[in-house]
Each structure stands twice: as C-alpha cells, then as structure tokens.
Amino acid sequence: MRLAILSDIHEDLVSLKRVLKKIERKGYDLMICLGDISGYSKPYYRYRRSRNAPACLELIRQRCDIIIPGNHDLHAAGMIPDLQAGSGNEYWQHDMDLDPGYDEEEIAFLANLPNYRVVSTPDYNIFLSHYLAPNLSGLFKGFYSNGKELESHFQLMQKNNCSLGFKGHLHTHGFFMAGPESFQHYNHRQLRLKDFPAIIGIPPVTRHKYRTRFCIFDTDTYLLQIIKLLYYAPE
Secondary structure, eight states: OEEEEEOOOTTBHHHHHHHHHHHHHHOOSEEEEOSOOOOOBTTTOOOTTTBOHHHHHHHHHHHOSEEOOOHHHHHHTTOSOOOOTTSSOOBOOOTTBOOOOOOHHHHHHHHTSOSEEEEEOSSOEEEEESSOTTOTTOOBSOOOOSHHHHHHHHHHHHHTTEEEEEEOSSOOSSEEEEETTEEEEEOSSEEEOOSSSEEEEOOOSSOGGGOOEEEEEETTTOEEEEEEOOOOOOO
16 A cells, blocks of 8 residues: 655645646555644744645545644644733743634634544555644744653554554654654655654655655555655745
C-alpha cells in the first residue's frame, strides 16, 4: 500500500494544488493530512494574496482519506483555552494568525477531528499525529529531540500496537527518523526503513523557507520518499 502523506499547508493554496497534482502522478492508495491546514502568519509567510484557508480545507476534505488537526486548526476552531499571562501553561497563543475565514460548518468539522489515527497493514500498524505525545496536536510550546522526551509517544504507539509513526509540525528540512534511543536528520530524499519502532517527521507543504515537500511511503517495501517541488516565487 502506498501512503501519500502531507502536512503543514498553512493556507498555501498554490503549493497545495501543486502537491496534489504531483501526488496524482506518483500514484497512491491512501492520502493522509497531518494537520495545520490553517495558520497564516504575516511574519513567517509571503503569499498573502493567494492564501485561502477554506479552499485548502475543501481540497483536503475532497482528496484525503485521513485528516488530523494541527494546533493552528484547533485555534481556528476555537479549541484552545484563553490563558492568562503567567498562568504557567505554555500554549502557543497564535496571536499573529490571520482570520482563516471559515464558516460554521468548517469550524465544526475541524473541532471534531481526532487528534490521532491508526492505519493497519497486514504486518504492522502506523500511528498518525500532528506532533508527539503528550503534545499530539502541537498545542504546547516546545519540541522534543531525544529518547527521554520521545518515551511517551513510543508508549502510546505500543499501546496501539504501532511500530511506525508519522508526524509533521516542525517544518523540518528533509525529514527525521527517531528511535527510542536515537534521533537522526536526513537531507536526502529516500530511505528504506529497517529499524523499528520508529517515528518519521515529514516536511511541510507550505513554501516557507523553500520547503515545499510531501512524503510517499510504501508499506510493503518500507521505502520512504520525500518528494521536493521546485521553488515557486511568492506573490
């Protein structure tokens, strides 16, 4: 089974259309979105004239078999608490996000998405989330990069009988593969997975910092491919 996995679109309609067209040419059996369809922030992105969160969400709903929400999606759906400064809770505040312009039905759709899913293959299960336990949707500030910090996620994968996991959120260049005692970043575009359990962090769709990419994973051959699109100049 060929999985097409994309993440972190951030309302970039131009890049999303290009990625979907490329996925069609590559071929796939199951298409998965790992979240942050929403979340355009002026300090970070430069495609304001072409940003279109409702159009991106519509395409994702039409084309993806599995959709996981990211922290920006939950913010757009009103699912993040309004915390007082100094409360001790380190949520992303998303105060620089522009209004995505969703209607009530779109907000309700995002609010009711599950924060993780499990895909079953004949030989093993795959865990899908926007980020890592105990911060599956990326709502809290901070990032994990060592075995101790990843322990909770591997425990959750084990609870769901999963030997492989995929996540987005970090806007990584290339991809990373983490094991219980390892964390390795890869710049090259493909790798045949051999060591399990493992977590794969995939790059974003948004063209922020020249990183428009998506992932194809073959569950039978264990071949992971990171497909890069040529840079498209922002409007």
